[in-house]
Amino acid sequence: xxSAEYERKIAARFASFDQDGNGYIDRExxxxxxxxxxxxxxxxxxxxxxxxxxxxxxxxxxxxxGIADVDGDQRVTREEFVTGAVKRLRDSPQRFAEIAxxxxxxxxxxxxxxxxxATPKGAERVLKVLGADAETAAAAAAAxxxxxxxxxxxxxxxxAFAAYFTTPAPDA
Ligand SMILES: [Ca+2]
Ligand SMILES: [Ca+2]
Ligand SMILES: [Ca+2]
Numbered sequence: 001x002x003s004a005e006y007e008r009k010i011a012a013r014f015a016s017f018d019q020d021g022n023g024y025i026d027r028e029x030x031x032x033x034x035x036x037x038x039x040x041x042x043x044x045x046x047x048x049x050x051x052x053x054x055x056x057x058x059x060x061x062x063x064x065x066g067i068a069d070v071d072g073d074q075r076v077t078r079e080e081f082v083t084g085a086v087k088r089l090r091d092s093p094q095r096f097a098e099i100a101x102x103x104x105x106x107x108x109x110x111x112x113x114x115x116x117x118a119t120p121k122g123a124e125r126v127l128k129v130l131g132a133d134a135e136t137a138a139a140a141a142a143a144x145x146x147x148x149x150x151x152x153x154x155x156x157x158x159x160a161f162a163a164y165f166t167t168p169a170p171d172a
Contacts, residue, residue: 038110053109
């Protein structure tokens with residue numbers, strides 16, 4: 001995959017971060033995602049899981065802004081995302097996954113309904129809340145459980161997240 005092709009596919013990832021679809025990524029996209037996840041699983045913002053999710057969402061936003069908000073206006077435009085983030089993502093997808101770790105970990109905790117870890121079904125609900133269509137969410141959630149133990153571990157989520165940016169999927 002050449003560089004232009006890679007950048008074009010990374011640009012497609014922009015939409016998954018721009019949760020409210022207003023044309024730029026900002027703090028509200030992350031806090032909005034946290035709020036929607038808590039609503040989906042009937043979890044309050046005040047409980048430990050709810051607090052961890054909001055803290056993770058803020059850390060994810062700060063990490064994203066640190067990488068991509070080149071002009072420091074607290075908004076990441078599509079251009080900033082492509083030019084500012086693309087190189088960092090390509091050089092170090094694991095590091096990008098680290099930025100996302102607290103949010104992903106907290107999201108999986110919210111989706112964990114019996115205290116034994118989130119199931120693929122729970123992960124599917126998370127992905128749908130975050131904007132994936134039903135078919136994509138089901139396929140991606142099933143693929144997350146790489147060791148097929150019926151639960152989605154933190155490592156499984158982080159590995160998949162890094163891979164999502166390292167090896168962009170073909171266009172639908
Ligand atoms: Ca937005
Ligand atoms: Ca900016
Ligand atoms: Ca597993």
